[in-house]
Amino acid sequence: MAENVLLRHEDVPDIHKLDVYLAHDGYAAARQALTTLKPEEVTAQVKESNLRGRGGAGFPAGVKWGFLPKDSDKPVYLCCNADESEPGTFKDRAIIEKNTHILLEGILITCYAINAHTAYIYIRGEFAYGAKCLEQALAEAYGQGLFGKDIFGSGFDLEVYVHRGAGAYICGEETGLIESLEGKRAYPRIKPPFPAVYGLFGCPTIVNNVETLACVPSIIKNGPDWFRSIGPESGPGPKIYGVSGHVEKPGMFELPMGMPLREVIYDYAGGIKDGKQLKAVMPAGSSFPVLTPDEIDVHMDFDSMRAIGAFLGTAGIIVMDEDTCMVRALEIVDRFYHHESCGQCSPCREGTGWLHKLLVRLEEGNGKAEDIDLIDRICTNMMGNTVCVLADAAAMPTQSYLTKFRDEFVAHVTEGGCPLKKAAVQPEAA
């Protein structure tokens, strides 16, 4: 792709500063939207662009906005989900810290489209620097009248608040985020009703991911056709792929939607580190099924991934080489979900704990043959059985590890521990 949209700071130094951003057509899209388009025309363009949510679920953003009730006398809120906490995921952070104004401009346009006069940026507590970047950028923008009262003389008012979370993965779940923003424990809500109907403070609310909102200015500026021309029709647009793990050049790559996973790993991330063999990839953060080397020709877009029983998720790609113990890897994944389960629903509260305990037992060589089936059964009973999808996010990768790398799990039982570890230790002993 010629020029970065989301990672534009790689092309234009200091784009996070307002004067630089303005010098590069910054806030032109917002001005255009607020002064020449009706809110419903903005929504229509976003709908037409087929922008799908970048938080992981891939729900069409324009359609989501359309769920707002038309006849409500309550205020509408926008919540920008900047609680980026998914393992192996660091795309939003880059936008927040380096390309701050594109996010703010996206928020401004979106608020105009959904008729919200208050927006909250819910940023995870650990992103202290990101929060500072947002505050600074906002202060600059307020100073230029880009936020506040009567923006661009359009009569449209908007206040934006940065709210720092206090460190829980569940705050990234949209209804957990809303509860947390209301000052409560981040307990996800039972849905329906969905936030568009009953959200923040009981009012209609749209929750959109940072990357999703950052796409909005370019749609207004270049038109929906331009956006749709990037990547597959069913889910187009620019996309940040974040690659971590056993690769030569880990990092972020802005590429069109639908890139083959193999290309991302080998052409952009420089291939497997130290010339080793690829063993497994978690292509979508940690919450979705793992892929084996023979599956990596898949195209990284929502529908292609679904076709092979996987998900695009956040496109946070975690690469594992041949020396990786899959039992240990899964133990780390499930430790995370055990730690982050909010404790509301018993299948998740109890289930994530049990998955982790059983995996520790297997990893330490104390597992029993029936443990593997027990893990699988717990997963089956967790999935689709809780208020939010955190239980599914733990169960899905777990079941895929068991299915795709079953031999390794069995070997941990029969050999009383990790065969790889033993293999690694033996030469020294010899």
Next chain:
Amino acid sequence: MTAVPESAKPTSFLLDGRAVDALPGETILQAARRHGVDIPHLCYKDGLRPDGNCRACVVEVKGERPLAPSCCRIPQEGMEVATTSERARHSQKMVLELLLSDVVETTYTLGSELETWARALEIDTPRFAPRRQPEPDASHPAIAVNLDACIQCTRCQRACREEQVNDVIGYALRGSQAKIIFDVDDPMGSSSCVGCGECVQACPTGALMPAKEAGLIEPDKTVDSVCPYCGVGCLLTYHVKDNTILQVTGRDGPSNHGRLCVKGRYGFDYITHPHRLTRPLIRKSGIPKSTEITIDPADPSDVFREASWEEALDFAAGGLKKIRDEKGGQALAGFGSAKGSNEEAYLFQKLVRTGFGTNNVDHCTRLCHASSVVALLEGIGSGAVSNQVADVAEAECIIVIGSNASENHPVAATFMKNAAKAGKTLVVMDPRRTELARHASYYLQFKPDTDVALLNAMMHTIIEEGLVHQEFIEQRTAGFDLIKQNVAGFSPEEMEPVCGIAAETIREVARRYATASGSMIFWGMGVSQHIHGTDNARCLIALALMTGQIGRPGTGLHPLRGQNNVQGASDAGLIPMMFPEYQRVDNEEVRQRFEALWGVSLDPQAGLTVVEIMDAILDDRLHGMYIMGENPAMSDPNLHHARQALAKLDHLVVQDLFLTETAAFADVILPASALPEKTGTFTNTDRRVQLARKALDPPGQARQDLDIIQEMARRLGLDWQYHDTAAVYEEMRQAISALGGISWSRLESQDSVTYPCWTEDDPGRPVVFQKDFPTSDGIARFVPARLIHADELPDAEFPFVLITGRQLEHWHTGAMTRRASVLNAIEPQPVINVHPEDLTALDGAEGDLLTIASRRGEITAYARVDAGLQRNEIFIPFCYQEAAANLLTNEALDPYGKIPEFKYCAVRVSVNRTAEA
């Protein structure tokens, strides 16, 4: 993608292949249960918001990927639901197994819901090892906390936060470390827990239970009855074994919906206290009566000797008869009790009127709402509440003035807090900031004694801003011009410096009250116990009348009744100027009617009130008294005065459970029965007549009060033949027309019926005055109130204002609650609440002994910091005999209601250094 709309019609859906219907708003779980299908559930409990967290109740809905929590899901037309499909069953069982693995095998309850469901679904020994569980916590005197039996269902949390709105129980940490905590993980006993026990009642596994393993004893029987404490009238169930109450649980009564407070739930063992009187006592000859009370209630043998019932009754009645025959009936008086049943009150006043031949009969209503009742009778023709507490759910604006409802009407307060949480405007007006203020949209901390200034300023605003209800005023009231003239000089701006509330706040509250679709006013003793108590109530009535905020659901006037039967005792005629149903004794026609009913001629003169009776004794006009269940030696103002009077009586008969401070002056004491020991009706603050059933036999020779009154009557020459309580009730029903439709048998089947109720099929009238007022012409009257000051204002010598009142744990003079082990453990010592800055200025610290003196007396008690007070205000609960607040109070009376000014007198405060040493 929208919320499932609640249809007004039943929904039909398929439940395990069977076509069934769900009522509007009913969930799958509720509908299934109604159709005989019990779906496993743990975190769901009737009355609590469904939370859907345990997932034991999941069912399969055809066409949906995830399983649905049946406790939260409302079925849609045609939905196909499988409750026992393989997938649903599998999930249900896995949940039960995981939860079962966490809890210890120790049993804390006889009825663990987890174990019941595990058995029903045939769960074997779990395959999982238990998680680490918190240590047991025995820090609370009433509640045992064993979180090793906790399954994190959060029912206790919802009970604490959403039902009772006490906000003590929280859920800390996350994932498998998640646990129930009190405040910030304090031991329950040192947390801000108010001991209502709602969490215990909500807990499905015994993790929260009554202390001392009371829940592990199988009761012989359970008896449905009524709480013996306040006017809220909570229905409850006694769990009894071997003539002892094991525990008390809340019942789904119309005024409490299963809720109770610490007194109702845990304050029952006073009835087995060693001080309980079990034999009649006669004063030993030659023992003088002294105002210094030195008798030990545990061993009164220095002063009293035991006697047989025959001897005691002959002596008791004989002494009264002698005075009557020698000095006339006006030389006698009786105090009945608002703690007794309607039947007891009725018979007692009948005894005084027909046996003594006088109307000198009164009870503690004189000390609580006499002024409210005078104002209400004069203004709208009825002293009872116009609307029930439950109406807060329909109101838009709720004013609570001069009432510490969270402590004195705790369960009623929970419904007010629920309403506030539901977004209604709660306005709390009180010189002392109490717990309820925490939930209020407006809290007006006005200066003590300035109620009329504040309320007239509200009326001024309503008139000035054109917010009056003109049509209501024209059609249903008289005298509006008087009010208009009267409040003209009471602009909020002028009253701001008088009452201490910003003019704009007064205006905002006035606007809100006047313009809300429904506004209610609740008030308590803070309004009534002033020499301008009647004026205070007149203002409240005028507010409601000028805005038309009465006569509809969610509006009205509600003087919160203190005692469990103060409404009923007043209805039954324990009032010196009125026969039953407020029929004036000086009305010829009325008197003839009662003379016909009772078959004797009656005294045409109104009798004396409580304080007037004491004055009459000291004036040598009154020589003998019969006191049933009242304790004027603790509850009257200026106790020296009251005690001098009691000591001066020639003959005093006291009928009570304990040797109270009043009984210390008795010539004969008759041991009576406690509420759980008798059957009778009690009328709560909402005008609900409710049936209490006998659960226990009285101890020793103690007897039922109705029997004792009849024995006394016989000895005073009355030929009474009441075979049971029902017979007394049915006679009373002839005297009180509003009970016409409430027969004894109806009460036996329904437990609670609201009056007025004219026929057996009349459901009762929760909202009265809808069309007219029960005045002679059906029209309500405005009565203006001028601003007058308290009788005794602070000065250089006595610079503090003393406000008296109650505590959550203690009931009135403490005769019952200070002998209830749990309640006395929570509040064991007399305290004096003082503003922290005042305490500092006195060079004192919390816990120091303070001496408070007024012109009438002096007491010493421990300092407690109370930032809810204003500077130079002192609050003292009057339940502690060792530091009786009423030694200090002023007996000045409201001229209309004859109510003493308990809420205002001047005192001085000092740190008591000598006692510390």
